[in-house]
Amino acid sequence: MSTTPAPANPKVGFVSLGCPKALVDSERILTQLRMEGYDVVSTYEDADVVVVNTCGFIDSAKAESLEVIGEAIKENGKVIVTGCMGVEEGNIRKVHPSVLAVTGPQQYEQVVNAVHDAVPPRQDHNPLIDLVPPQGIKLTPRHYAYLKISEGCNHSCSFCIIPSMRGKLVSRPVGDVLDEAQRLVKAGVKELLVISQDTSAYGVDVKYRTGFWNGAPVKTRMTELCEALSTLGVWVRLHYVYPYPHVDELIPLMAAGKILPYLDIPFQHASPKVLKAMKRPAFEDKTLARIKNWREICPDLIIRSTFIVGFPGETEEDFQYLLNWLTEAQLDRVGCFQYSPVEGAPANLLDAAIVPDDVKQDRWDRFMAHQQAISSARLQMRVGREIEVLVDEVDEQGAVGRCFFDAPEIDGNVFIDNGSNLKPGDKVWCKVTDADEYDLWAEQI
Secondary structure (H helix, E strand, O other): OOOOOOOOOOEEEEEEOOOHHHHHHHHHHHHHHHHOOOEEEOOOOOOOEEEEEEOOOOHHHHHHHHHHHHHHHHHOOOEEEEEHHHHHHHHHHHHOOOOOEEOOOOOHHHHHHHHHHHOOOOOOOOOOOOOOOOOOOOOOOOOEEEEEOEEOOOOOOOOOOHHHHHOOOEEOOHHHHHHHHHHHHHOOOOEEEEEOOOHHHOOHHHOOOEEEEOOEEEEOOHHHHHHHHHHHOOEEEEOOOOOOHHHHHHHHHHHOOOOOOEEEOOOEOOOHHHHHHOOOOOOHHHHHHHHHHHHHHOOOOEEEEEEEEOOOOOOHHHHHHHHHHHHHHOOOEEEEEEOOOOOOOHHHHOOOOOOOHHHHHHHHHHHHHHHHHHHHHHHHOOOOOEEEEEEEEEEOOEEEEEOOOOOOOOOOOEEEOOOOOOOOOOEEEEEEEEEOOOOEEEEEO
């Protein structure tokens, strides 16, 4: 008796650009498509349609997004565009008029509907047979995951257009966040990376409303969220933390080992004049005092930050002020960007001297050299000490992982020479044997 083969599942290719917050958006879209019977494929030629999740934060990111859209059109032909650059549909269609649909960030239903229009789902798909894992589709390795706690931002920084793309702050219900975290841990995640546009502001929009998790009341507030996450027995790492006064409440949790002693704070500059032009709080003197106090409470505290050099009106005196501040602050992990105007950002209208490109480059070079010396000295202090390492990769040379002061893809690595017996996701105690400006070398204990 002959049987008719079942029709193949429609196939979707996906390219996710930009920050971890966009990656979480991609995971959510892919989870929905998998629930509807779509297969996710890794090559253009295997896909029936390709979705490109774009970044639109700065000009170089927009250029990369347009380039990737063009590549997808060339290799596949059927392309749907979403993400932050999606708010500029006219600019996208001007370069790539053949895209099937364009949607902005967080417009999950519109993206899924566009996929339906391009490649309809199978009518006989049974979601009770083709199950999606409880934690959803993840684009990170199995042992770590990003946990998004809110959307949008209430700040009005003059160099940024994120609020106009992603809207004002909207906090996720605390019970939903903690339920997701619990599902991820049950699925094998060893590290939760808490992300949002402004993690410190979590709950402000709902007046820190009390929610419930596992039958107990929990406030929709960063401190209480961290307390609850600490009960899951995994690393909890905080990103995009603005130094509001209540951040001080987190330091004792870090000192007690409840969450990782790691703060990612985007300071952006130190000169009061530049901070004012950026429309950011100019409390650099108090910030230095707070950093000193934090380290007295939690000596192992690691602080990472990002800065902008060459902002309109930045003088050599402002820049030197920043270098001196870095010397005082002794930050551990630092990134630096040269200012570039973003279409629609208020900074474009500032009545201030534009810093020439060659001066920007010179300041960036000097900034990086200055900070490298600080980072190198701070890492040298770790030589001879014991650290816990989460393994990311293993080959015949050994293992590559991260310790508590290394976030994936943006910070350094720990190279374990005698770690070829390990596997990704293992946690192991090591003794540090060497260090350079960014990375550590260690041996298993």
